[in-house]
Every structure is written in C-alpha cells, then in structure tokens.
Amino acid sequence: MELFVGVINYLVFFAITAGTYGILALGLNLQWGLTGLFNIGIAGFYALGAYASALVCGPLPSAWDSRVFGGFGMPFPVGLLAAAVVCGVVALLIGIPTLRLKADYLGIATIGIAETIRLVLKNESWLTNGVWGLQQIPSPLYDPIHKGVGALLRGHADWPSWAHDLTSQAYNWFYLILVLCALLSLYFIMQRLTSSPWGRVARAIREDESAAAMCGKNTFSFRLQSLVLGAMMMGIGGSLYAHYARFVSPSSFEPLYGTFLIWVMLVLGGSGSNKGAIWGSFVVWGIWAGTDFLTRYFPVTATQAASLRIIVVAVLLELVLVWRPQGLFRRGPSH
Amino acid sequence: MDALSRIPQLLVYGVISGSILALGGIGVSLTYSILGFSNFAHGDIMALGAYLALGLLALFTGLGLSNTPFGPLSFGFSFTLSFALALGLTALAAVLIDRILYKRLRHATSVILMIASIGVALGLRNVLQFCWGPQPQYYIEKIQLAIAVPGLGVRIKPDEVFIILVAVIVVTFVHYFLRHTKMGKAMRAAADNMALARVSGINTERVILWTWVIGGALAATAGILAGIENKFITPELGWQMLLSVFAAVILGGLGNPYGAILGGIVIGVSEEVSTAFIPTGYKPAVAFVIMILMLLIKPTGLLGRRR
Numbered sequence: 001m002e003l004f005v006g007v008i009n010y011l012v013f014f015a016i017t018a019g020t021y022g023i024l025a026l027g028l029n030l031q032w033g034l035t036g037l038f039n040i041g042i043a044g045f046y047a048l049g050a051y052a053s054a055l056v057c058g059p060l061p062s063a064w065d066s067r068v069f070g071g072f073g074m075p076f077p078v079g080l081l082a083a084a085v086v087c088g089v090v091a092l093l094i095g096i097p098t099l100r101l102k103a104d105y106l107g108i109a110t111i112g113i114a115e116t117i118r119l120v121l122k123n124e125s126w127l128t129n130g131v132w133g134l135q136q137i138p139s140p141l142y143d144p145i146h147k148g149v150g151a152l153l154r155g156h157a158d159w160p161s162w163a164h165d166l167t168s169q170a171y172n173w174f175y176l177i178l179v180l181c182a183l184l185s186l187y188f189i190m191q192r193l194t195s196s197p198w199g200r201v202a203r204a205i206r207e208d209e210s211a212a213a214m215c216g217k218n219t220f221s222f223r224l225q226s227l228v229l230g231a232m233m234m235g236i237g238g239s240l241y242a243h244y245a246r247f248v249s250p251s252s253f254e255p256l257y258g259t260f261l262i263w264v265m266l267v268l269g270g271s272g273s274n275k276g277a278i279w280g281s282f283v284v285w286g287i288w289a290g291t292d293f294l295t296r297y298f299p300v301t302a303t304q305a306a307s308l309r310i311i312v313v314a315v316l317l318e319l320v321l322v323w324r325p326q327g328l329f330r331r332g333p334s335h
Numbered sequence: 336m337d338a339l340s341r342i343p344q345l346l347v348y349g350v351i352s353g354s355i356l357a358l359g360g361i362g363v364s365l366t367y368s369i370l371g372f373s374n375f376a377h378g379d380i381m382a383l384g385a386y387l388a389l390g391l392l393a394l395f396t397g398l399g400l401s402n403t404p405f406g407p408l409s410f411g412f413s414f415t416l417s418f419a420l421a422l423g424l425t426a427l428a429a430v431l432i433d434r435i436l437y438k439r440l441r442h443a444t445s446v447i448l449m450i451a452s453i454g455v456a457l458g459l460r461n462v463l464q465f466c467w468g469p470q471p472q473y474y475i476e477k478i479q480l481a482i483a484v485p486g487l488g489v490r491i492k493p494d495e496v497f498i499i500l501v502a503v504i505v506v507t508f509v510h511y512f513l514r515h516t517k518m519g520k521a522m523r524a525a526a527d528n529m530a531l532a533r534v535s536g537i538n539t540e541r542v543i544l545w546t547w548v549i550g551g552a553l554a555a556t557a558g559i560l561a562g563i564e565n566k567f568i569t570p571e572l573g574w575q576m577l578l579s580v581f582a583a584v585i586l587g588g589l590g591n592p593y594g595a596i597l598g599g600i601v602i603g604v605s606e607e608v609s610t611a612f613i614p615t616g617y618k619p620a621v622a623f624v625i626m627i628l629m630l631l632i633k634p635t636g637l638l639g640r641r642r
Contacts, residue, residue: 040449097630098630101630101634104367104372104373104445104589105585105589107373107375108578108585108626109627109630111375111578111581112623113623115578115620116620116623119617119619260453263450300465303464303468303469307461310461311461314458318454318455318458321443321450322436
C-alpha cells in the first residue's frame with residue numbers, strides 16, 4: 001500500500017508538470033500549429049511569465065536579496081494576469097519587425113528575445129535578484145489547505161500511515177486541479193478559436209499567405225494576434241510553474257526545457273491539433289521522466305545520463321518528422 | 336575618456352571575433368540559399384569541429400607526435416595536423432547527417448527542416464557533452480602574452496594574427512571556389528534557382544553534397560579558431576555563437592556569402608566596442624539588437640537583393 005501511495009503521489013506531481021507543459025504546447029499550437037508562426041523562443045516567454053507573476057505576488061525583498069524592487073503581495077489571479085499581459089506586450093514588440101518576413105527571421109528573432117530575456121534576468125539584480133532568483137513565491141491558498149490538512153491529520157492519529165502519506169499531499173491535489181482547470185479552459189477556448197472564422201483565416205494564412213491576403217485578409221494583423229495570444233498562454237504556463245515551484249532562477253528556463261521539449265511535444269502530438277498538443281505533453285514528459293528512472297541503472301555519470309536522455313528525445317523528434325510528420329496521434333496526412 | 340581610449344584595442348578584438356563569425360556565417364548562408372532553410376545546428380557543427388580537433392590532438396600526443404610551438408605561436412605540428420584533419424572529419428559528419436536525415440526531408444517545407452535542425456543541434460551538443468563532459472577543455476594550457484603593435488597603441492597575440500590570416504586565406508579560397516570552379520558556379524546557380532539548375536543538367540544532389548562539405552569545413556575552422564581565441568572549448572561553444580552568427584548573416588543579407596563576411600566583421604566589432612559603453616553581460620544582446628534594427632530598416636540586409 002505504501003508503494004501504491006508513493007506512486008499516486010508521484011503521478012500527481014508528474015501531472016502538474018505535464019499539465020503546465022500542456023498549456024505551453026497549446027500556446028505553441030496556436031502560433032505554429034494554427035497560424036504557422038515559427039517561435040523557438042518559448043523559454044523566454046515562459047520565464048517572463050514566471051518572473052512577472054513572482055514579482056507581482058511575491059514578498060518584498062528580504063535582507064539577503066540583492067533586488068530592491070517588486071514583491072507586491074498581490075493575489076494569485078493578478079499575477080496570472082500580469083504574466084499574460086507582459087508576455088503579450090513583448091510578443092507584440094517582437095512581432096512588429098519580424099512577422100512581415102519569412103519564418104526564418106521570426107525563428108531567429110525569437111531565439112534572440114529568449115536569450116535577451118535570460119541576460120536581463122541574470123544581470124538586472126535590482127529587479128530579478130540575478131542568478132539567485134526569486135524565492136518564497138506564494139502558492140495560492142497554500143496556508144489554509146496546509147493548516148486544514150494538518151488539523152485533520154492530528155485529529156486522526158489512528159489512520160494508517162499510507163492514509164497520512166496520501167492526505168499530506170492534499171496541496172498537490174489542489175494544485176493539480178488548478179492546473180487542469182487552466183489547461184481545460186484554454187483547451188476549450190482553443191477549440192472554439194480553431195473552428196471560428198478567426199481560426200479559419202489563421203489556417204488559411206498557414207497554408208497560403210498570399211491567397212489569404214488576396215481574399216482581403218490583413219494577414220499581418222492575424223499573425224500578430226496569434227503570436228500575442230500564444231505568448232500570453234505561455235506566460236500563464238510560466239506563472240503556474242512559478243507558484244508551484246515557489247522559486248525561479250534564470251537556470252530554471254534553459255532553452256532545452258523551455259523550448260525544445262515543447263516543440264517535441266507538439267510535433268509528436270500533431271501540430272494543429274489541440275488534443276494532440278495535450279497528449280504530446282503527457283507522453284513526452286512521461287518519456288522524459290521515465291528515462292530519468294532508466295538511466296539510473298546505466299553505468300554513466302549524472303551529466304552523461306542527462307545528455308543521453310536529450311539524445312533520445314532528439315532522435316525521437318527526427319523519427320517522427322521523417323516517418324509520421326502528422327504526429328503520432330493523428331490519422332492521415334498532415335492537415 | 337577612458338572608454339574611448341580602449342576603442343582601438345576593442346576594434347582589434349572585434350576584427351578577430353568578426354572573422355570567426357564570418358567563417359560560421361558563410362556556411363549558414365550557403366545552406367540557406369541552396370537547401371532553403373536556416374540551419375540551427377550550424378553552431379553545434381562548429382563545436383563538433385572544435386572537439387574533433389581536441390580528440391585528434393590527444394590522439395597524436397598519445398602517439399608521441401611533437402607539438403613544439405612554431406615560432407611565436409602557442410602550438411606546433413600535431414595541433415596543425417589535428418586542425419586540418421578535423422576539417423575533413425567535420426565535413427564528413429555534415430554530409431552523413433544530410434544523408435541520414437535531411438535527405439529524407441528534401442521535399443518537406445523549410446520550417447520542418449528548421450525543426451529537424453534544432454533536433455540535430457541538441458543531439459550533437461549532447462553527444463559532445465556525453466563524450467567530453469560539460470567542463471571547459473583546453474587545446475594548450477599555456478598563457479600567451481600579447482605583443483604591442485608599434486604606433487597603433489594596440490596589443491595582439493601571435494595566435495590572433497594566425498586567426499585573422501587563416502580567416503583571410505579561407506575566405507579567399509571560398510571566393511575562388513564560388514567564382515571560378517565549375518562546382519562553385521553550379522552552386523551559385525542552384526542557390527539562385529534550384530529547379531532551373533536541375534533542368535539545365537546540374538546534378539543538384541552533388542551541389543548539396545558540396546554545400547555540406549564546404550559548410551562543415553568552414554564551421555570546423557570557425558569552431559577551432561574560437562577555441563584558440565577563447566583558450567578553451569565547451570559543448571555550448573556553438574550555441575553561444577549561434578545568435579551572433581545569424582545576426583551576421585541577416586545583417587549582410589540572408590543567402591549571400593559575401594554579406595555574411597561583411598556582417599560577421601560588423602557584428603564582431605560592434606559586440607566588442609559595445610563593452611566600452613554597456614555592461615559586458617549584455618554583449619550577446621548587441622548582435623540581436625543590431626539584427627532587429629536591420630530587419631526594421633532593410634530586411635534584405637546590407638548586400639541583399641530583393642526577393
């Protein structure tokens with residue numbers, strides 16, 4: 001029973017992370033899957049959302065912090081909103097010079113913005129606390145739930161230990177529900193958007209931009225809207241990450257986790273499909289976490305194991321691109 | 336005043352790093368114009384070249400080959416041999432990646448190729464990290480003193496003169512190749528219009544093969560020279576230079592190898608000179624800002640044509 005509870009607790013933790021990635025993958029699906037925008041700077045928006053939310057909701061700087069600004073102690077929904085707004089504004093600024101050009105330019109520019117955001121997070125200590133990052137980010141409703149569970153467990157000391165183990169993780173259950181609510185709401189918004197007239201124009205732009213322009217559609221404006229909305233979703237993902245991890249630092253947003261894994265998730269799940277984006281995030285995060293367990297039995301060092309796992313995911317991506325470009329979970333040719 | 340007095344020296348550093356960026360940029364430009372996609376793995380091919388040279392150097396040292404420095408340089412025969420062989424091996428690796436992966440995606444859209452190249456980039460980087468670890472590796476662990484250039488008020492190391500010389504020789508060679516050899520002309524034709532080149536009897540698969548050979552060898556040259564200049568290499572070497580390389584290519588005009596050379600020098604010099612005025616931590620962002628400004632003013636680049 002203890003083992004079973006341990007597995008359940010792990011799965012909850014797993015689903016929180018995979019669900020957060022699902023939100024990022026949905027954002028990328030709006031940009032790339034629906035409109036064909038090549039964003040490879042996801043990590044930048046992810047980090048920006050996390051930091052914005054952490055600064056809006058977090059505590060004032062402590063005596064050990066090198067930052068002198070921020071920490072407004074606002075409630076979580078304000079942080080979520082701030083994350084989305086900041087990411088949207090940055091996407092707008094980056095979209096204006098690049099969205100009239102070929103996909104290559106947007107791709108390179110998004111790498112650039114992600115790198116610039118990383119440099120700002122590292123160097124502007126007055127705001128971001130530099131490489132030490134922001135600590136003690138409050139988790140929404142953490143205290144009431146934690147206290148409630150504590151009181152409950154003290155009142156039922158006769159419960160078997162597995163029941164204690166299970167109940168003590170109640171906060172994670174709450175956060176999982178929070179993440180899944182966000183994921184499902186965004187999923188339904190995306191489904192509505194995909195089948196709306198707006199979504200039809202976006203798909204038309206993806207397939208043939210000049211044809212869409214000939215039909216009198218302002219393709220630049222549609223592309224910009226798509227980039228901004230997708231970036232806002234990525235910001236929400238970042239905010240959910242920050243309030244669960246309760247700590248963010250520039251190293252939490254390496255290009256690998258922030259960008260590459262999400263691309264693999266979407267390509268595997270099937271670009272253009274919202275369901276595929278969510279499936280892809282759970283499957284790829286499953287592979288990523290699963291190989292973590294597997295490589296522990298290999299005679300390699302921890303860094304070598306990490307490299308090996310990335311090589312596995314990279315090979316997986318290439319196999320899907322060559323043999324199933326429509327993704328693993330969709331039938332028929334792409335779109 | 337202090338910042339201004341440093342500028343001549345920073346210009347020298349800029350030309351050095353600019354020539355390295357130019358070598359990387361030519362490869363990116365060639366793959367873009369002939370294969371039609373921005374190769375995000377190019378930086379990691381540079382790193383591959385740098386590590387192949389490191390591996391060969393270790394092998395030759397093990398075999399007892401001498402590396403007694405040539406004159407004022409910090410390296411000798413066995414490193415020069417490793418350098419030359421690493422170019423060939425990297426070119427071979429680039430061709431192999433093309434045969435195994437990109438060839439199967441010849442008819443895919445350019446964005447699919449870009450996604451594939453990101454996979455290659457992370458794959459390669461982690462193969463290097465798996466074999467050599469993430470810590471810095473050194474070609475030669477010896478400090479070389481910079482020599483004052485009389486009359487100019489700048490100092491330069493003999494190795495850095497070597498870097499600039501190699502870059503000039505390689506660029507001259509590429510120029511000759513593209514202008515005066517049959518394959519070079521075929522490459523320029525294919526870059527202009529792949530379909531037209533094919534119907535005029537040019538073997539486009541051979542053109543693609545040569546594109547990878549040249550791009551791979553130039554990338555290796557850039558990677559090894561960066562290793563000489565920085566004194567160490569890490570698996571992140573290519574990724575750290577990628578943004579500057581792309582900025583150079585876009586500044587000069589995406590798809591124009593001569594533009595890449597000009598862009599490389601401009602980006603290299605701007606990055607170095609910027610350190611006199613802004614915190615060094617933001618050096619990598621300088622290339623990005625210049626690139627965005629160029630995209631706003633003239634997206635086709637300094638030497639680009641209208642497409």
